[in-house]
Amino acid sequence: MPKTDVNELIAGPVAPGVPKKNPIVVADGITRTFGGFTAVNVDHVEIPANAITALIGPNGAGKTTFFNLLTGFDKPNEGRWTFLGEQQYGVPAHKVARRGMVRTFQLTKALNLLSVIDNMLLGAPQRPGERFLTSLIPSTWRAREEELTAKADDLLKKFKLDAKREDFAGALSGGQRKLLEMARALMSDPKMVMLDEPMAGVNPALTQSLLGHILALKEEGMTVLFVEHDMHVVREIADWVIVMAEGKVVAEGSPDTVMDDPAVVEAYLGAHHDTDLGDVRGQQEIAKDMESDLIKQEIEEEIEEEAADGR
Numbered sequence: 001m002p003k004t005d006v007n008e009l010i011a012g013p014v015a016p017g018v019p020k021k022n023p024i025v026v027a028d029g030i031t032r033t034f035g036g037f038t039a040v041n042v043d044h045v046e047i048p049a050n051a052i053t054a055l056i057g058p059n060g061a062g063k064t065t066f067f068n069l070l071t072g073f074d075k076p077n078e079g080r081w082t083f084l085g086e087q088q089y090g091v092p093a094h095k096v097a098r099r100g101m102v103r104t105f106q107l108t109k110a111l112n113l114l115s116v117i118d119n120m121l122l123g124a125p126q127r128p129g130e131r132f133l134t135s136l137i138p139s140t141w142r143a144r145e146e147e148l149t150a151k152a153d154d155l156l157k158k159f160k161l162d163a164k165r166e167d168f169a170g171a172l173s174g175g176q177r178k179l180l181e182m183a184r185a186l187m188s189d190p191k192m193v194m195l196d197e198p199m200a201g202v203n204p205a206l207t208q209s210l211l212g213h214i215l216a217l218k219e220e221g222m223t224v225l226f227v228e229h230d231m232h233v234v235r236e237i238a239d240w241v242i243v244m245a246e247g248k249v250v251a252e253g254s255p256d257t258v259m260d261d262p263a264v265v266e267a268y269l270g271a272h273h274d275t276d277l278g279d280v281r282g283q284q285e286i287a288k289d290m291e292s293d294l295i296k297q298e299i300e301e302e303i304e305e306e307a308a309d310g311r
């Protein structure tokens with residue numbers, strides 16, 4: 001899936017809060033304080049529809065809190081936002097999911113003790129009035145359960161988890177759990193999927209597969225917003241990047257240019273962030289250095305061996 005051209009996404013000059021041509025989320029004046037501490041203070045931000053947007057920022061910038069607010073898992077002190085043009089302030093999480101905005105969560109301990117297929121079935125939202133209807137008519141819930149199970153099995157196959165169907169979710173590897181989280185989120189046919197650090201704890205063997213699944217969400221018409229610390233991942237899949245620091249949106253831009261923005265450099269340096277700024281060039285330099293050190297070491301060893309043989 002090719003990246004979406006930046007000019008197709010924005011409807012104004014690149015800056016924090018830049019309007020989007022086709023926004024799926026429009027947020028205004030959102031604040032969230034804990035005691036006297038302001039964790040989120042977003043003036044204005046728009047998330048482009050049918051694109052992959054990365055939300056980045058140093059530790060404690062407010063990214064997860066902002067996710068919680070948008071998805072109804074937390075309430076702001078102030079603020080308004082719309083999803084697909086509908087007001088979403090005060091809408092509880094289960095209704096937000098029913099409207100088509102879902103987020104992934106780490107699997108909790110309780111869910112670890114359920115099988116993979118049961119985790120999937122828990123991801124299916126109840127339709128309005130369903131509980132009442134199904135309690136009255138067993139054939140209705142049987143048909144619905146069969147329909148949901150078939151859907152869950154299709155998704156498990158797609159995410160190559162079908163062989164693990166009956167295993168406890170807790171027995172999966174870190175990467176497989178991330179795949180399960182994503183597959184479970186898709187049980188409710190979302191329009192927007194929000195992923196909180198989808199790559200954290202995933203071993204390299206599954207990284208490409210996960211990236212492929214995220215790209216596929218966009219191809220299928222969904223919008224993706226993901227929090228990520230690894231700038232290599234951001235560069236590889238994001239069409240657009242929003243940068244938060246100290247609760248505010250301090251920059252927006254394309255993945256290739258946003259890290260050069262002085263506001264971003266300052267935000268990361270000021271925060272004494274523990275991940276590198278993810279400059280791919282920087283990483284390559286380090287790799288080259290390591291490579292040259294290894295070559296040097298090999299040459300030295302060879303010289304030593306030759307010297308020893310000659311003795």
Ligand SMILES: Nc1ncnc2c1ncn2[C@@H]1O[C@H](COP(=O)(O)OP(=O)(O)OP(=O)(O)O)[C@@H](O)[C@H]1O
Pocket residue numbers: 034039057058059060061062063064065066
């Ligand atoms: N429930 C809470 N009670 C008190 N403080 C909180 C609470 N939730 C978050 N915070 C604080 O709000 C700030 C923002 O936290 P948040 O988890 O949103 O940041 P983040 O950008 O997601 O960080 P990270 O990248 O480390 O996950 C932090 O200083 C955090 O300690």
